[in-house]
Amino acid sequence: MLDRMQLGEVARKHHIQLRGADGELRFEECFTRDGFDGPYTIMYHLRRPHVHRVSVARHGWAAPVAAPERALAKRHYKTPALSHENGPQIDARVPLLFNDDVIAGVAFPTVDDPVYIADGDADQLIYIHRGGGTLRSLLGDVGFAQGDYVFVPRGLLHRFLLEPGTSQYWCWFSMTGGVHLPKQWRNDVGQLRMDAPYSHRDFKRPDLAGPRDENIRELVVRRSGTWHGFTMDASPLDVVGWDGTVYPWAFPILAFQPRVSSVHLPPTWHGTFAGKGALVCSFVPRPVDFHPEAIPCPYPHSNTHCDEIIFYAEGQFTSRKGVGPGSISHHPMGVPHGPHPGSYEKSIGTKYADELAVMVDVFQPLAVTAAALNVEDAGYQDSFL
Numbered sequence: 001m002l003d004r005m006q007l008g009e010v011a012r013k014h015h016i017q018l019r020g021a022d023g024e025l026r027f028e029e030c031f032t033r034d035g036f037d038g039p040y041t042i043m044y045h046l047r048r049p050h051v052h053r054v055s056v057a058r059h060g061w062a063a064p065v066a067a068p069e070r071a072l073a074k075r076h077y078k079t080p081a082l083s084h085e086n087g088p089q090i091d092a093r094v095p096l097l098f099n100d101d102v103i104a105g106v107a108f109p110t111v112d113d114p115v116y117i118a119d120g121d122a123d124q125l126i127y128i129h130r131g132g133g134t135l136r137s138l139l140g141d142v143g144f145a146q147g148d149y150v151f152v153p154r155g156l157l158h159r160f161l162l163e164p165g166t167s168q169y170w171c172w173f174s175m176t177g178g179v180h181l182p183k184q185w186r187n188d189v190g191q192l193r194m195d196a197p198y199s200h201r202d203f204k205r206p207d208l209a210g211p212r213d214e215n216i217r218e219l220v221v222r223r224s225g226t227w228h229g230f231t232m233d234a235s236p237l238d239v240v241g242w243d244g245t246v247y248p249w250a251f252p253i254l255a256f257q258p259r260v261s262s263v264h265l266p267p268t269w270h271g272t273f274a275g276k277g278a279l280v281c282s283f284v285p286r287p288v289d290f291h292p293e294a295i296p297c298p299y300p301h302s303n304t305h306c307d308e309i310i311f312y313a314e315g316q317f318t319s320r321k322g323v324g325p326g327s328i329s330h331h332p333m334g335v336p337h338g339p340h341p342g343s344y345e346k347s348i349g350t351k352y353a354d355e356l357a358v359m360v361d362v363f364q365p366l367a368v369t370a371a372a373l374n375v376e377d378a379g380y381q382d383s384f385l
């Protein structure tokens with residue numbers, strides 16, 4: 001969560017009357033996390049926000065199903081080769097790797113979401129590899145562009161609108177344990193520290209134009225992996241104002257300020273978002289380590305408690321060969337991993353890492369789906385010989 005924001009009309013104190021110009025009472029909704037102990041937002045509706053008729057869910061991406069267990073090996077999935085599921089992102093998402101904390105996948109949405117969505121299971125973090133558009137939500141619109149991470153808080157009513165004429169290619173993470181900014185980037189009052197790798201100004205925040213009616217009356221809600229349907233008699237986008245710290249945002253990956261040291265820094269320094277059981281790191285173009293005897297390429301390592309996945313976006317990844325934009329590598333805990341043959345030695349004397357990638361370390365083993373197996377690079381494990 002970021003700092004507190006306030007948009008539109010709010011009462012001058014929590015839980016007291018707010019009335020419109022016509023004298024009509026607004027309806028407060030307290031949108032809280034972690035019971036009532038965590039971050040929260042309080043919004044004001046024109047109408048009661050809890051009026052829904054149970055219906056049938058006509059949309060929703062399929063929960064991941066694990067492929068049969070197989071050998072422990074380094075894996076590489078070429079996601080550009082996935083057969084593109086057309087449609088809105090709510091249907092077009094393809095889960096690839098998952099555990100109880102995180103589902104990772106890609107999506108190539110082609111049309112706007114036709115219904116409203118509230119994900120009751122997880123926060124959503126979507127890396128926009130290609131494309132752009134608008135995240136429309138109860139709390140306002142957030143514009144997003146290529147290279148942005150888009151954050152949607154668990155439970156927030158929203159839908160995605162795509163920029164016309166732009167092809168979309170997203171890498172998404174559904175994070176049950178939440179999406180947070182790592183604690184080490186905050187000071188005691190929660191503000192981002194001056195030595196953090198980004199500042200409050202770097203985030204694209206919601207813009208609330210006021211109540212609107214898009215003539216959409218359907219809502220789908222994910223709970224325990226299943227989508228449930230509701231209908232509403234009126235537009236749910238009736239919020240006149242809100243304040244709080246729970247709201248959607250977008251963050252451009254290139255706004256991340258990378259660290260460089262005399263010798264190679266561990267990925268923790270590239271930590272951008274954290275949640276229970278997951279750390280999301282951004283690798284952005286940067287000068288490399290400058291000790292006269294530095295080896296800029298990442299050292300072989302046994303990160304004994306993490307499975308590591310990397311989504312390669314652009315550029316040349318110093319340590320890996322045979323991966324390109326849209327590749328996802330999966331290096332499991334239990335065995336060490338490291339650079340491809342020759343990369344370690346070849347990096348000596350280099351000055352710049354021209355790479356753009358999103359890495360996620362997860363603390364529980366990942367299962368793979370059949371969709372991922374369809375685009376697996378079968379020679380990846382042996383490419384390290």
Ligand SMILES: [Fe+2]
Pocket residue numbers: 301303308331337
């Ligand atoms: Fe690694």
